[in-house]
Amino acid sequence: MAISLAKGEKISLEKEAPGLKKIIVGLGWDTKKTDTGVDFDLDSSCFMLGENGKLLSDKSFIYYNNLKSPDMAVVHQGDNLTGAGDGDDEQIVIDLNNVSPDVKKIVFVVTIHDAENRKQNFGQVSNSFVRVVNADNNQEIVKYELGEDYSVETAMIMAELYRHNADWKVTAIGGGYQGGLAKILEQYQ
Numbered sequence: 001m002a003i004s005l006a007k008g009e010k011i012s013l014e015k016e017a018p019g020l021k022k023i024i025v026g027l028g029w030d031t032k033k034t035d036t037g038v039d040f041d042l043d044s045s046c047f048m049l050g051e052n053g054k055l056l057s058d059k060s061f062i063y064y065n066n067l068k069s070p071d072m073a074v075v076h077q078g079d080n081l082t083g084a085g086d087g088d089d090e091q092i093v094i095d096l097n098n099v100s101p102d103v104k105k106i107v108f109v110v111t112i113h114d115a116e117n118r119k120q121n122f123g124q125v126s127n128s129f130v131r132v133v134n135a136d137n138n139q140e141i142v143k144y145e146l147g148e149d150y151s152v153e154t155a156m157i158m159a160e161l162y163r164h165n166a167d168w169k170v171t172a173i174g175g176g177y178q179g180g181l182a183k184i185l186e187q188y189q
Ligand SMILES: [Ca+2]
Pocket: 041, 042, 043, 044, 079, 080, 081, 082
């Protein structure tokens, strides 16, 4: 039975799934019917941060145009253009033991592609979630459903995965930002 996190809550992956080696971070969303008349493309990405809370390098920003981390431990499974259907819309696979020791935290983000031009925001998005699955047996370990209503935000920090001694912990964040992916990138550069 997977654990359901509320905003701000955290869990230890080692405690919930001892010996865990590889995880799938699944991100999902649906778009509400709106009258904007244009496609709605949400994108997942993650930022691999060092001790100072900044990206280790430009290549440590993993997204649809940079699918693999320099240590090869983090692999984005590709861009979904519509979010149609249940379940994960985009996935990022992480080989925990091979993440560079310099990486202290990985931040998972969902942003709306071209939000400004298309006049779209998270008020038009529903059923957003992030979940962590054990890649070896496909068991869901933890899930965070965004739940609350947003309005003007175009970028959402969903969750953080961070090192705690030999363990990895997951925190549910649910932090909305205006300014899309560029704004979040700025924060970590
Ligand atoms: Ca996408």
